[in-house]
Amino acid sequence: MFNTSPIARLEDLQNEYDYIIVGGGTAGCVLANRLSSNDQVTVLVVEAGTSDNGWLSRNPYFSFHHASSGHQSHVTGSVPQRHADNRTFNLVRGRTLGGTSKINAALYARGIPAEYNEWSRNGCIGWSYGEIEKYFVRAETALDYAERDAPHYHGSKGEWTNRSSASPAWIQTPHARKEVILTAGPLASPLILLLSGIGPAAHLKERGAPMLRDLPGVGSHLQDHFGMPVRCSIPLKDSMVQLMLSTWALLLYVVQYLIYGTGPFFAPEVAVLIQSRLFNSTFTFVTAKPEDEDADLPENIPDIELIPVAWADPRWCMEENTGGFTINASTLHVESVGTVRLASLDPQDDPVVDLNYLAATSDRELARKLVKVTKRFIDCVVEDGYPLQLSEPYPDFEDDEAMDAFVRQKCTTRFHYTSSCRMAPEEQEGVVDERLRVYGVSRLRVADASVIPRCPAAHPAAVVVMIAEKCAEMVKEDNGETLF
Ligand SMILES: Cc1cc2nc3c(=O)[nH]c(=O)nc-3n(C[C@H](O)[C@H](O)[C@H](O)COP(=O)(O)OP(=O)(O)OC[C@H]3O[C@@H](n4cnc5c(N)ncnc54)[C@H](O)[C@@H]3O)c2cc1C
Incomplete structure (x- = not known):
């Protein structure tokens, strides 16, 4: 063509x-x-x-x-x-x-x-x-x-x-x-x-x-936008990393894509756009009111986003003998x-x-919220009984300095x-x-x-x-x- x-x-x-x-x-x-x-x-x-x-x-x-x-x-x-x-x-x-x-x-x-x-x-x-x-x-x-x-x-x-x-x-x-x-x-x-x-x-x-x-x-x-990739482990069978280890799994997904146009080769990621103001001080989600869903109201413009993807550095996965899972936590509202x-x-x-990432104070504040919401997301999945495990040190919620250091060290472009x-x-x-x-x-x-x-x-x-x-x-x- x-x-x-x-x-x-x-x-x-x-x-x-x-x-x-x-x-x-x-x-x-x-x-x-x-x-x-x-x-x-x-x-x-x-x-x-x-x-x-x-x-x-x-x-x-x-x-x-x-x-x-x-x-x-x-x-x-x-x-x-x-x-x-x-x-x-x-x-x-x-x-x-x-x-x-x-x-x-x-x-x-x-x-x-x-x-x-x-x-x-x-x-x-x-x-x-x-x-x-x-x-x-x-x-x-x-x-x-x-x-x-x-x-x-x-x-x-x-x-x-x-x-x-x-x-x-x-x-x-x-x-x-x-x-x-x-x-x-x-x-x-x-x-x-x-x-x-x-x-x-x-x-x-x-x-x-x-x-x-x-x-x-x-x-x-x-x-x-800037974001933080947060690495977790999950069972290998649930992770796309298995595609690198199992020819059968790879073939299966290629065939699924070729015949139905669906599966991980078509859409490996999903994005969840979030209004961080809908979390309370303990970072549990507050039930949204009808006006929180009015897309015409400026206060409802989402400001953070989580993109979970069942993938992480394959070398790390092999060393740890685990499936990889990354939560790409991202800001959606930046002032810098x-x-x-x-x-x-x-x-x-x-x-x-x-x-000039993180130059604006408001961006640093939003980044802290993002770190907390990401951790809440992980906690909720675990509470629901799924074996998702955070696989890297995470800052204490009460320690703003540690949280800022985490963000400075981990933040990355969202392109x-x-x-x-x-x-x-x-x-x-x-x-x-x-x-x-x-x-x-x-x-x-x-x-x-x-x-x-x-x-x-x-x-x-x-x-x-x-x-x-x-x-x-x-x-x-x-x-x-x-x-x-
Ligand atoms: C890794 C990555 C992942 C992304 N993921 C997403 C996503 O999932 N969803 C989403 O909505 N956005 C995503 N984006 C962002 C999005 O794709 C871009 O914002 C958008 O495509 C930019 O479009 P554009 O027309 O402005 O520029 P481009 O699409 O970049 O087009 C610019 C073109 O100009 C050409 N060019 C440059 N200089 C010259 C020159 N001097 N003379 C002639 N030609 C020139 C370039 O070669 C290029 O073809 C992603 C970006 C990256 C890098």
Whole structure:
């Protein structure tokens, strides 16, 4: 299928295209598909990475960065993190047609309406949930909801079903003069703007970069969820580690995936999004009231998340002769803000990335809650009679210092970098307006995870696809083209 995709050799490129999309990733592929729906319109997608679309690269488990050879990924080291024991973090992103959606964990979580209503309240006119829901629906074919069950909420005709549709499904015909749209992702889009002379004047001057437009927000509001992987042991028969020890189990699950499209190779992880305020002081869950379930109320935006996965370092499992189980405990609401800056003027060089994890006091407080909720989760499973065992030292609930030290030492990226070219009023260091146009530069938009106003209480891929869908519609409107 991929062989029929329009990949042009450099010498075959035309001199002019209507639209040039820089970055054929999650957002770029969606935009390319939508903008090229009119045969008269020419679209060039410039992608820095590979174009692998083999079976392994489409399987959600085997193509996941941590389970693959990493040939579709690019890893940038962060600067040492002051509030995390000066550790550096490996910031992974996809470098392939389809982008990070080709190597991510394929978890789909849109977030709740209150999230987007906040965007709208903060000046992003046209982005309230009621106004953007249709873009989520347009993009997806929900696999686990029959259309009749949630016809307004889930789509049944979109291109996005699972990993297999991440790139080829979106780009169908060879289809760039009217606009340039940056979709190179949250680390590369600000880098490209900075290299082009669009960014904070002092930084551009310091690096000897040309100055086209002083835009202090470029690369200045980077955010990311951070989390703590907590390792436990479970019986080997319940752990995916058995797949490495038993050929029969491996074959069984491969056959299950091939025939039914289900099982651990399809969806190895589940995510539980939680409102931490619903725990009382002893960290037992308080029964939710009906108003706690109102998705329109900002206080109901979840702020933490647990992702249990029946997997841990196989070497450790073998040494301990046990099955591995990891609870990826993660924050969903972060206040700390970091930066993407130029290391040099060489476009091949990675940017200098400082996530500034745990800089905000509120993030450290939330991290403590997360540590406690995770322990409660483990206790509840044990109380229910399941042999789950915490397999590493855990800090005392009463000892804030020990808890903070645990977090500093264990915290890790959740790979949800966003907001490095955020949509916000320019006086609030926004980079793009509500139509995703870069302030002060004509015919240039940004439409990827970098424009998300703040790191959402969601998994960003769904949000990115929604943004690309809406961007395509706005580009068409602004250029007098027929809508869908
Ligand atoms: C390991 C991992 C697991 C994740 N798991 C999940 C998950 O389960 N669910 C979820 O919702 N989100 C997940 N995410 C995050 C999510 O996938 C990303 O936020 C989202 O895909 C970003 O989309 P994007 O379009 O902004 O950027 P990308 O998809 O990264 O696309 C950017 C594209 O631009 C290209 N590019 C970069 N520089 C240039 C250049 N100079 N010229 C041309 N092309 C360039 C890149 O090669 C890439 O293809 C995960 C991320 C990682 C790394």
